[in-house]
Amino acid sequence: xxxxxxxxxxxxxxxxxxxxxxxxxxxxxxxxxxxxxxxxxxxxxxxxxxxxxxxxxxxxxxxxxxxxxxxxxxxxxxxxxxxxxxxxxxxxxxxxxxxxxxxxxxxxxxxxxxxxxxxxxxxxxxxxxxxxxxxxxxxxxxxxxxxxxxxxxxxxxxxxxxxxxxxxxxxxxxxxxxxxxxxxxxxxxxxxxxxxxxxxxxxxxxxxxxxxxxxxxxxxxxxx
Numbered sequence: 585x586x587x588x589x590x591x592x593x594x595x596x597x598x599x600x601x602x603x604x605x606x607x608x609x610x611x612x613x614x615x616x617x618x619x620x621x622x623x624x625x626x627x628x629x630x631x632x633x634x635x636x637x638x639x640x641x642x643x644x645x646x647x648x649x650x651x652x653x654x655x656x657x658x659x660x661x662x663x664x665x666x667x668x669x670x671x672x673x674x675x676x677x678x679x680x681x682x683x684x685x686x687x688x689x690x691x692x693x694x695x696x697x698x699x700x701x702x703x704x705x706x707x708x709x710x711x712x713x714x715x716x717x718x719x720x721x722x723x724x725x726x727x728x729x730x731x732x733x734x735x736x737x738x739x740x741x742x743x744x745x746x747x748x749x750x751x752x753x754x755x756x757x758x759x760x761x762x763x764x765x766x767x768x769x770x771x772x773x774x775x776x777x778x779x780x781x782x783x784x785x786x787x788x789x790x791x792x793x794x795x796x797x798x799x800x801x802x803x804x805x806x807x808x
Contacts, residue, residue, distance in 0.1 A: 586652075588644030589667035590616040593625045595780035599665065600629035602673040607680065612651055613667065614644040622667075642754035646747060658740030664733060668779035670704060671734040675774050679736045682770045689741040690762050693734035693774035701777040708796065716756055716799050723807045724763035731755045731799070734774050741767050752795040753802035760806045 585608050589596050600611055613626035616636050623633045636647040645664065652662065661683055665671050671693065682688040695705065696713065717728045733755060745761040747754070762769050 585611045585663040585665065586645060586648035587611065587613045587626075587631070587665055587667045588616055588641055588648070589613050589618065589622050589626065590639065590644075591618045591620045591622060592667040592781065593618075593621040595669040596622055596631075596667040597625040597629040598669045598780070599667055599671075599673055600626065600631050604674060604676050607676055608663070612648050614648045616640070616644040640750045641752060642747070642750040642757075645754055646750065649742065649747070652739070656739040658738060658743070660739045661736055662739055662742055663736045666733045666779075668781060670777055670779040671732075672775050672777070675734075676736075678772050679734065679774070682772065683736060683738060688768045688770040690737040690758070690767055690769035691735060692728060692730060692759065692769065692771045693732045694728075694730040694771040695732050695774060695776040696729040697771060697773035698775045699773075700775070704776045704778045712796050712799060716803060719800070719803050720756075720760060720763060723803065724760060726759075726763035726769075728759055729771055731759065732774065732776075737767075741765075749798075749802060752798040756799045756802050757806070760803055764806060 587599060596613060603611060611631040613631040613633050614636050615623045615633055617639050626633050634647055634651050636644050661680060665673060679691050679693055682691050713730050716731055721727050744765055745758060747757060749757045
């Protein structure tokens with residue numbers, strides 16, 4: 585399991601504690617140049633901590649993937665979740681079930697299909713998801729309802745995707761490449777709550793604008 589984390593000392597431990605331990609082999613927290621006690625909190629909760637010195641959500645995920653090289657088989661499953669405690673780690677079994685039953689190689693936890701706590705997503709986030717998923721359907725012919733960060737996929741599929749994005753386009757790149765490569769996917773309903781602390785992306789106008797631009801750019805980039 586890979587958890588990218590930037591200044592999440594108050595939340596990352598709660599995320600790790602709520603993960604069903606019988607379902608995982610190792611929790612990898614990628615400390616993305618945090619200036620707080622994120623690493624200490626993660627290690628205290630039992631995670632392996634690796635470091636990525638250059639900021640970027642995608643960079644953190646790529647660092648986590650680098651750590652896994654040589655340790656995974658194609659059929660093994662990699663789970664991604666955010667460190668802010670907005671997702672519900674205890675719902676992991678629902679996320680894994682379609683892969684374990686052979687119905688999918690990629691599962692997206694959809695906040696649109698689940699229960700969202702009031703105020704857990706901003707209007708730009710909701711609209712951005714709506715626009716992005718409809719562009720994917722229009723261009724690639726595949727239907728998603730969300731770009732949610734809580735997701736699972738087989739290691740073999742992850743390798744096939746050859747993920748590249750280093751910043752805001754990470755989640756949509758994975759979904760676009762799944763569509764292009766005909767990797768079987770499903771969405772399952774997951775719940776979502778207000779995050780602990782302040783969002784570095786949706787919590788600022790600059791972050792929101794840049795994330796929106798990068799998501800649309802990524803959708804168009806792989807359409808050719």
